[in-house]
Amino acid sequence: MDYELTNLQTLEAESIHIIREVAAEFERPCLLFSGGKDSVVMMHLALKAFAPCKLPFPVMHVDTGHNFDEVIEFRDRTVSTFDLRMIVASVQDSIDQGRVAEEQGPRASRNRLQTTTLLDAIESNEFDAVFGGARRDEEKARAKERVYSFRDDFGQWDPKNQRPELWSLYNGRHRKGEHIRVFPISNWTELDIWQYIAECNIDLPSIYYAHKRQVVERDGMLLGLHPALQLLDGEEPFEALVRYRTVGDATGTGAVESDAATPEAVILEVAATRITERGATRADDRISEAGMEDRKREGYF
Amino acid sequence: MELLRLATAGSVDDGKSTLIGRLLYDSKSIFEDQLEAVERVSEQRGDEYTNLALLTDGLRAEREQGITIDVAYRYFATPKRKFIIADTPGHIQYTRNMVTGASTADLAIVLVDARHGILEQSRRHAFIASLLRIPHLVLAINKMDLVDYDQDTYDRIKDEFRAWASRLDITDISFIPMSALKGDNVVHRSENMPWYEGSSLLHHIEEVYIASDRNLKDPRFPVQYVLRPMSDAHHDYRGYAGTMAGGVFKPGDEVMVLPSGFTSTIRSIDFGGRAITEAFAPMSVAITLNDEIDISRGDMLCRPHNQPTIGQDVDAMICWMTEAATLHVGAKYAIKHTTRTARALVKDVHYRLDINSLHRDEGPAAIGLNEIGRVSLRTTVPLFFDDYRRNRDTGSFILIDETTNTTVGAGMIVGATQ
Numbered sequence: 001m002d003y004e005l006t007n008l009q010t011l012e013a014e015s016i017h018i019i020r021e022v023a024a025e026f027e028r029p030c031l032l033f034s035g036g037k038d039s040v041v042m043m044h045l046a047l048k049a050f051a052p053c054k055l056p057f058p059v060m061h062v063d064t065g066h067n068f069d070e071v072i073e074f075r076d077r078t079v080s081t082f083d084l085r086m087i088v089a090s091v092q093d094s095i096d097q098g099r100v101a102e103e104q105g106p107r108a109s110r111n112r113l114q115t116t117t118l119l120d121a122i123e124s125n126e127f128d129a130v131f132g133g134a135r136r137d138e139e140k141a142r143a144k145e146r147v148y149s150f151r152d153d154f155g156q157w158d159p160k161n162q163r164p165e166l167w168s169l170y171n172g173r174h175r176k177g178e179h180i181r182v183f184p185i186s187n188w189t190e191l192d193i194w195q196y197i198a199e200c201n202i203d204l205p206s207i208y209y210a211h212k213r214q215v216v217e218r219d220g221m222l223l224g225l226h227p228a229l230q231l232l233d234g235e236e237p238f239e240a241l242v243r244y245r246t247v248g249d250a251t252g253t254g255a256v257e258s259d260a261a262t263p264e265a266v267i268l269e270v271a272a273t274r275i276t277e278r279g280a281t282r283a284d285d286r287i288s289e290a291g292m293e294d295r296k297r298e299g300y301f
Numbered sequence: 302m303e304l305l306r307l308a309t310a311g312s313v314d315d316g317k318s319t320l321i322g323r324l325l326y327d328s329k330s331i332f333e334d335q336l337e338a339v340e341r342v343s344e345q346r347g348d349e350y351t352n353l354a355l356l357t358d359g360l361r362a363e364r365e366q367g368i369t370i371d372v373a374y375r376y377f378a379t380p381k382r383k384f385i386i387a388d389t390p391g392h393i394q395y396t397r398n399m400v401t402g403a404s405t406a407d408l409a410i411v412l413v414d415a416r417h418g419i420l421e422q423s424r425r426h427a428f429i430a431s432l433l434r435i436p437h438l439v440l441a442i443n444k445m446d447l448v449d450y451d452q453d454t455y456d457r458i459k460d461e462f463r464a465w466a467s468r469l470d471i472t473d474i475s476f477i478p479m480s481a482l483k484g485d486n487v488v489h490r491s492e493n494m495p496w497y498e499g500s501s502l503l504h505h506i507e508e509v510y511i512a513s514d515r516n517l518k519d520p521r522f523p524v525q526y527v528l529r530p531m532s533d534a535h536h537d538y539r540g541y542a543g544t545m546a547g548g549v550f551k552p553g554d555e556v557m558v559l560p561s562g563f564t565s566t567i568r569s570i571d572f573g574g575r576a577i578t579e580a581f582a583p584m585s586v587a588i589t590l591n592d593e594i595d596i597s598r599g600d601m602l603c604r605p606h607n608q609p610t611i612g613q614d615v616d617a618m619i620c621w622m623t624e625a626a627t628l629h630v631g632a633k634y635a636i637k638h639t640t641r642t643a644r645a646l647v648k649d650v651h652y653r654l655d656i657n658s659l660h661r662d663e664g665p666a667a668i669g670l671n672e673i674g675r676v677s678l679r680t681t682v683p684l685f686f687d688d689y690r691r692n693r694d695t696g697s698f699i700l701i702d703e704t705t706n707t708t709v710g711a712g713m714i715v716g717a718t719q
Binding site for chain 2: 002003004005006007009010011012013014016017020021023024047048049050051052053054136137140143144159160162163164165166167168169171173174175186187189191192
C-alpha cells in the first residue's frame with residue numbers, strides 16, 4: 001500500500017470536508033442546484049459527505065423560466081431519486097412582483113435578473129450559507145475568490161477585502177443578515193468534473209450529450225430554438241448535431257457541434273478543446289472584460 | 302494521477318507571470334479565447350508585448366494598477382500530474398495573501414532576476430515558505446538570457462542563497478537557471494546552458510516525490526460532524542465524520558477519544574455509505590466504533606499510545622494579517638484549531654522576527670500587519686495539538702477578531718508553553 005491518493009480522490013476529500021464543515025457550523029445552509037453538471041457533482045459530493053443520512057439541508061433552483069425541458073425533467077427526477085428538499089426561486093415571480101423589470105428586445109436575457117431573485121430567496125429563507133458550484137478555472141474573477149466568500153447585508157462581494165483563508169481552516173463568522181457563499185468545488189477543472197462523472201457514473205441532463213437540435217447561429221454561438229428566443233432578421237433555423245457544455249438560461253446558452261454521446265467521448269473532446277466553456281457558450285460572459293467581477297460584486301452566483 | 306499544489310512568489314518584474322503563462326501555454330492550458338482577450342486588452346493598453354500577467358490578474362483593480370493583489374489560482378495538468386498554482390503577490394503589503402496561497406502548498410517556486418541576485422523580497426518569500434513548512438523549494442534564477450547564460454552568475458546567486466538559507470528550516474532546495482521568456486529550462490532542457498545538469502522546471506515538479514511529506518505516523522481524526530440517520534434502515538448507525546489529519550486508521554484499531562479519554566475499537570470506516578479498509582490523510586471518511594461513547598464535534602480520535610499534546614497553553618509563531626489592530630499582550634480572539642473553536646488570550650509576545658535579517662527583536666510591544674512573531678496563548682478549553690513541524694493540520698490555527706469577524710492571525714504551533 002503506497003498511501004497515495006489520485007487527483008480526483010484528493011479533490012473529493014477536500015470538497016467533502018468543506019461541505020461537512022458548513023453543515024456543522026451554520027444554522028441554515030442551502031445548496032444551489034441548477035441541474036448543470038457542476039451543481040450535480042456538488043450535490044453528489046454532499047450526498048457522499050452525509051451518507052447514510054439524507055442531505056441535512058435543502059437544495060434551491062433559481063428558475064429563470066427559460067429552461068430546457070430536459071433539465072427540468074432531470075431536476076425533478078433527481079429530487080425524487082435522492083429524496084431532496086427543493087425550493088424553487090422564480091425569476092418570473094420577481095418580475096410579476098415588480099422586483100425586477102424584464103429586459104426588452106430580441107437579445108433580452110434574464111441572466112442579470114437572477115441576482116435579485118437569488119438574494120430575495122436567501123433573505124426570505126434566512127439562509128446563512130449558500131453552496132455554489134463555481135470553479136476557479138472557469139473565469140478570471142472566480143480564480144480570485146475564496147472557498148468561503150463573505151457577503152454583506154446586500155449580498156455583495158468585495159474582492160479587494162477578502163478574508164485570508166489558510167490551510168483547511170475556514171472562517172464562516174458573520175452577523176445576522178450577512179451570509180457566506182461556499183464553493184466546495186473551487187479547485188476542480190472542467191476535465192476533473194467530467195472524469196468524476198465518468199468514474200462515478202453520475203446521471204446528467206441529456207442535453208450534455210450529442211443530440212440533433214434545431215438551432216440558429218448568433219454571435220458565433222449555436223442557440224437552440226426555444227419559445228423565449230426571439231429570432232433576429234435573417235436568422236434561419238437549421239438542424240445540427242450538438243451538445244451543451246454548460247447549462248444556463250436557454251436564450252443565452254449556446255450549444256457546440258459535437259458527436260460526443262458518452263462521458264468518455266466528452267472527456268476526449270474537453271481534453272482537446274482550445275476554447276473555454278464559458279467563452280464558447282455563454283452570451284452573459286461576453287459583456288465586458290470585467291463582466292463576471294461586476295456581476296459577482298452585485299451578488300451573482 | 303497525483304495532485305501537486307504549487308505556490309509561486311515574486312513580482313511581475315521577476316517574470317513570474319511570464320513563467321506561469323509559459324507553463325500554461327506549453328502545457329496547452331491556456332485557451333484561445335483567453336489568449337485573444339489578453340492580446341486585445343494588451344493592445345488597447347498600448348503594451349509592447351502580450352502581457353501574460355493579464356491572464357492571472359483578474360480583478361479590475363489589479364489590471365488598473367498592473368500589480369497582483371490577491372492570490373489567483375490556476376490549473377494545469379500533464380499526463381503525470383495535475384497542478385494547482387497559487388499565484389501569490391510579491392509586495393510586502395500583501396504578505397497575508399501570500400501566506401494564504403502558501404499554506405497548503407507542496408512546493409514553492411521563488412523567482413529571482415539573475416541580473417539583480419537575491420533581493421530582500423526573495424529572502425522574505427523563502428522565509429515564508431520555510432515558516433509554513435512547504436516541503437520543497439525551487440529557486441528559479443530567471444532571465445539568464447540577459448546575463449548571457451553565464452554560469453558564474455548562477456553559481457554566485459546559488460551560493461549566496463544557500464549560505465543564507467542554511468539558517469532556515471528547508472529540507473529540499475533546488476536551483477534552476479532559466480529564461481521564462483525564451484523558454485530555457487521551463488518545459489525543455491536548455492541548449493544554451495550545457496553546464497547545467499539538472500532538470501527543467503516542469504520535469505522537476507512532475508517528478509518531485511511528495512508522498513512522504515504527509516504524516517502517516519500519528520493517527521489524528523478531529524471529529525467534524527456526527528452522522529445519525531434517524532431512519533429505520535440505519536437505526537443504530539452513529540458515524541463520526543471527519544478528515545484524517547495524520548496517520549492511518551484501520552477497522553479493529555484501538556482508539557482513544559479526546560478529551561474524555563475513553564477507549565474503543567474501530568468497527569468500520571465508511572466512505573459514501575460503503576465500508577473501506579483504511580483511512581489516511583487527507584481522506585474524508587466516517588468512523589464507527591464498537592462502543593457507545595459520547596463524542597461530538599471538536600473531539601479527536603487518536604491512539605492510546607500516540608496522543609497529541611493536550612493543553613490550554615500554546616506557544617506559536619503568528620503571522621499578523623490586519624491593519625485594524627495589533628497583536629499585543631491581553632488581547633482576546635476566537636481561535637479555530639482543527640474542528641475546535643475556543644477563545645484565546647495573548648499571554649506573552651516574546652519576539653518579533655525581522656524577515657530580512659532573521660534578527661529577533663526581543664520583547665516588542667506589539668506585532669503589526671504582515672509581521673511575524675512568537676507568542677504564548679492561553680485558550681478557554683484544551684486543544685489537541687502537535688508541533689506544526691510534525692503535522693501541518695494539527696499544528697495550525699487561525700485567530701478571528703470577534704468584533705469584525707475577520708481572520709486576523711495565522712498561527713503555527715511550536716509547542717506547549719513551558
